[in-house]
Amino acid sequence: MKLKSTLLLMLLSLGLVALFQNCGNVSLQVPEEVQVTAKSTADGHICPIAGEEVGIEARIVFIVDMSLSNLGLGQAVQLESGSWNHTIDFSQQTDRAGQRFSVMTNLIQNISAANSASKFSVIGFHDEAILDDRYESCSSGFIDSAQATSAVNSLRSLQAQTDNAGRGTRTGNQNSPFAMKNTSYLAALRCLEEKMMYEISSGNRDKNLYNVVFLTDGKPTDRYDPCYFVPYGPQRDQCYAENPAFASCGNTSNPNYYQCVEQAYSNTWYKSILETMNYRLQSKIGGIKLFPVYYGPSDNAEDASEILDPLAEVFDINVETLAATDFAQISEYIEDAVSLSSNIIYQVKNFMAINLTALPSKDLLEVDSNMDGVPDSQQSSIELQSGIREIFDSYVDNFNQDEDLLPSFIEKIRGLSTTLNDSNLNYDGDNFLNYEEVQVGRDVNSSDIRYPMPIANLNIATISRDENRCEVGGISSDLGIKFNVNQMVVIPDVNAYVDPNPSADFNFSHAADENIILLTYVAEPLNSLQDKKYLFGLVLKAKFYDSRSFRVNIGEFKLLGELQ
Helix, strand or coil: CCCCHHHHCCCCCCEEEEEEECCCCCECCCHHHCCCCEEEEEEEEECCCCCCEECCEEEEEEEEECCHHHCCEEEEEECCCCCEEEEEEHHHCCCCCCHHHHHHHHHHHHHHHHCCCCEEEEEEECCCEECCCCCCCCCCCCECHHHHHHHHHHHHHHHHHHHHHCCCCEEECCCCCCCCCCCCHHHHHHHHHHHHHHHHHCCCCCCEEEEEEEEECCCCHHHCCCCCCCCCCHHHHHHHHHCHHHHHHCCCCCCCHHHHHHHHHHHHHHHHHHHHHHHHHCCCCCCEEEEEEECCCHHHHHHHHHHHHHHHHHHCCCECCEECCCHHHHHHHHHHHCCCCEECCEEEEEEEEEECCEEEECCEEEECCCCCCCCHHHCCCCHHHCCHHHHHHHCCCCCCCCCCCCCHHHHHHCCCCCCCCCCCCCCCCCCCCHHHHHHHCCCCCCCCCCCCCCCCEEEEEEECHHHCCCEECCEECCCEEEEEEEEEEECCCCCCECCCCCCCCCCCCECCCEEEEEEEEEEEECCCCCCCEEEEEEEEEEECCCCEEEEEEHHHCEEEEEEC
16 A cells, blocks of 8 residues: 555654553452553644645636626616616616626636636526536536636627617516626526536546635625516516415515515525525535625625625635725735635544553453454464454555444454444443444443443543644644543563564564554544545553653654545
């Protein structure tokens, strides 16, 4: 197995103190029969690996507001004939010059220059999502920089056409005749959802890092009127009537009907869209960052942020809320904020301290010099020569075959299944789960209810980065642990064992009367960029009649391999 030596360099060089005390024999009877045993204590703290760079294939999604308010206020006046005159009041425009399009084309150029593997998606939206069907759809993958630039220019052309049409008066029905219409965040986000689900089905989610830049002048129409896209008249009334959220509002004969509908929808809008997006995307995308950019009036931006900011929080992802009227400043902010690569942040999980040479067997600890799960008393001298190394090497390509809380080689020598997720089961019906029994040195197949205390006490507490204990090369890791191991039993009469195939990183050899105490932990991703886990271990050697205090370097924890 090829181990990632670079990960080892990221460990902290911290101190671990271990004390071994001279005591008596190894009987583990009920309190009145207990004799003194030899014990060890160990304490220290561990930080996980600092991080591994991922996300080299960055994906940038531009979701851009194409509602009519970018050009101004749409106005409609009903004539005596019953038809409507439509005009645009350009004095209330938010981006008539189309500067947001320039922001996007500049970003596409700069991001591509920084990372040639970057791909893009350009989603315009008003009443519906708008994509350049020459290159992509909501249900397709991402496009290159040249295609993305062309797609942005198509949106620019759509705005120019609407601008020209709005310089005069257009007559028609009550619905707006202009190509740019109302503001539907729902249309935009559902297109994004469809795009992300395509990525999941295509197997891209583990290797891509997604940046969603959401440019809007604010005040989404569909926050207040879920039926805004339905034509006025009986069809729209039916839309309201069929929505159970508005049942208490009655019907249009109620003078407060539309006010009631607005309030009811305002209260349910967040829940429906947030729950949908959260359920479909939260745990399924390799990594996603949402950047809402509000360039409209402050009151509109506040209104929009009430929707997009909670959406980002539901994802439990990084969010940057950018509000500025200077589009050059917006461009700079976005370019600094988007991620073309990222670090996985790890945490320490499943710390254990196990005396491999002391085999729990009912109320006894039996000598297991070669650490293979069979007592010395039941093995020949030939059998004693193989031992743990043969078991360890058989799992070296997958240290956790059943994907539970225990490495497979530990399960093998402690009598658990290596193919069944049984760490949270309770084989012997006592007060401890299988995982807990292995962790503290108990027999998983014999009830320990009558024992006054566990063979080993583990006190484990979380270290946060705020304690400044998990700094590795200037990079902060998250969720290390500080630990204290008390009452680790050390037994006499252990025979010497020579590891037949020791590696440079891990050697199970020990002299006569030396106990092998294995400390292990798992470095597990804290964020969702990938699901690889790494198993680390450290061997301490202690003699039964050797009482001393010594310090080992935490940097000596060795990477045993990946947990799949």
